[in-house]
Amino acid sequence: MSRACAEIKLSAITQNLKLIKSRTPADVLAVVKADAYGHGLIPVSKALEEAGADWFGTALLEEAISLRKAGILKPIISWLTPLGEDFKSAIDLDIDLGIPSIDLLNEVIKAASLSGKTARIHLEVDTGMSRGGVLSEWDQLIKTVLAAVNLKQIKVIGIWSHFARADEPDELMNQEQLSLFEQKVDHAKAAGIDAEFIHIANSAALFTNKNAHRNIIRSGIALYGLSPDVKNIGDSLSLGLKPAMKLKAKLNLVKDVKAGSSVGYGGTAVLDSDTKLGVVALGYADGIPRNTNNLAGVFVAKKRAPIIGRVSMDQFVVDLGITSTAKTGDEVIVFGDGSGGEYTVDEWAKAANTINYEIITRIGPRVPRIYSRE
Numbered sequence: 001m002s003r004a005c006a007e008i009k010l011s012a013i014t015q016n017l018k019l020i021k022s023r024t025p026a027d028v029l030a031v032v033k034a035d036a037y038g039h040g041l042i043p044v045s046k047a048l049e050e051a052g053a054d055w056f057g058t059a060l061l062e063e064a065i066s067l068r069k070a071g072i073l074k075p076i077i078s079w080l081t082p083l084g085e086d087f088k089s090a091i092d093l094d095i096d097l098g099i100p101s102i103d104l105l106n107e108v109i110k111a112a113s114l115s116g117k118t119a120r121i122h123l124e125v126d127t128g129m130s131r132g133g134v135l136s137e138w139d140q141l142i143k144t145v146l147a148a149v150n151l152k153q154i155k156v157i158g159i160w161s162h163f164a165r166a167d168e169p170d171e172l173m174n175q176e177q178l179s180l181f182e183q184k185v186d187h188a189k190a191a192g193i194d195a196e197f198i199h200i201a202n203s204a205a206l207f208t209n210k211n212a213h214r215n216i217i218r219s220g221i222a223l224y225g226l227s228p229d230v231k232n233i234g235d236s237l238s239l240g241l242k243p244a245m246k247l248k249a250k251l252n253l254v255k256d257v258k259a260g261s262s263v264g265y266g267g268t269a270v271l272d273s274d275t276k277l278g279v280v281a282l283g284y285a286d287g288i289p290r291n292t293n294n295l296a297g298v299f300v301a302k303k304r305a306p307i308i309g310r311v312s313m314d315q316f317v318v319d320l321g322i323t324s325t326a327k328t329g330d331e332v333i334v335f336g337d338g339s340g341g342e343y344t345v346d347e348w349a350k351a352a353n354t355i356n357y358e359i360i361t362r363i364g365p366r367v368p369r370i371y372s373r374e
């Protein structure tokens with residue numbers, strides 16, 4: 001390792017897939033958007049396909065195209081495509097498209113005519129998140145769909161929606177979203193659109209809402225070994241998930257610093273006793289959150305060393321403690337699965353006042369990903 005790296009345990013990801021599959025009879029769609037939540041789109045997807053993932057899902061079309069070009073054969077859905085995308089390439093490559101609006105459907109229909117192939121689509125219902133999806137124009141959407149189905153321009157493979165609060169299983173909104181979803185699915189069916197796949201559940205709903213499983217679970221965070229919500233659903237360990245990413249870095253420098261010295265920009269931290277500080281070669285340009293309190297840090301020389309002062313662009317400082325045996329050049333663990341005493345992604349999320357999803361997806365491209373299969 002030179003400066004820093006993220007070790008990705010592919011076996012953890014495939015074990016998480018097995019655990020998810022054991023919890024549901026539904027197909028599992030591996031959500032690999034955002035570079036597989038920062039774990040690396042292609043290596044992760046190849047390992048998952050080999051381990052039995054039934055579907056793949058990405059936000060962006062270019063992510064889906066990369067998957068096909070890398071040889072992924074399973075069905076792939078791309079669900080966040082702006083108007084004007086290259087839908088013809090999507091159709092030519094057998095990429096399923098999420099349909100969040102009538103305008104987008106019309107573009108896909110045009111692209112299908114150009115391609116000469118039937119486009120595979122999944123109609124998105126807005127069941128209450130008020131983000132993507134059709135609600136008030138549903139009837140109009142169905143009419144447009146029927147006309148294009150008759151012309152074999154499109155085939156409705158699925159109807160889907162997304163929960164706003166699946167990580168809060170007691171919220172009534174989950175039930176409301178599910179009923180509205182059912183209504184729209186029934187309406188489509190009555191109109192003659194009998195989609196084979198109905199999907200609304202994410203990782204949180206996998207664990208908390210069996211009633212919502214239908215026939216595809218779209219799972220992201222659980223595949224990477226993290227809990228959708230530590231407070232309401234439990235942590236990785238209690239769910240049987242294995243965190244797959246271990247972030248490591250080097251100490252660029254270890255030095256003795258006197259009581260009274262301030263640390264970092266803004267002088268926000270002042271040492272109240274003599275100590276040893278370590279400079280870690282990772283910063284907010286690598287995705288380390290700038291505003292992280294001292295409840296996160298690194299593990300080095302068999303001890304936790306908390307962050308002190310503000311995180312800089314390329315480095316941050318940790319308080320090693322006066323008795324630390326750490327020295328310049330030592331490797332530190334920024335986060336891992338916690339089994340060796342290191343901080344976890346969940347601890348980092350708490351310290352930065354965010355969620356574990358953000359901690360892993362923001363680790364930047366300057367940090368090389370190293371893959372292991374054991």
Ligand SMILES: *Cc1c(COP(=O)(O)O)cnc(C)c1O
Nearest residue numbers: 031162202203204218219220221
């Ligand atoms: C990101 C995403 C998911 C996966 O959610 P997790 O909470 O990570 O399981 C599922 N469906 C859609 C539409 C998404 O955008």
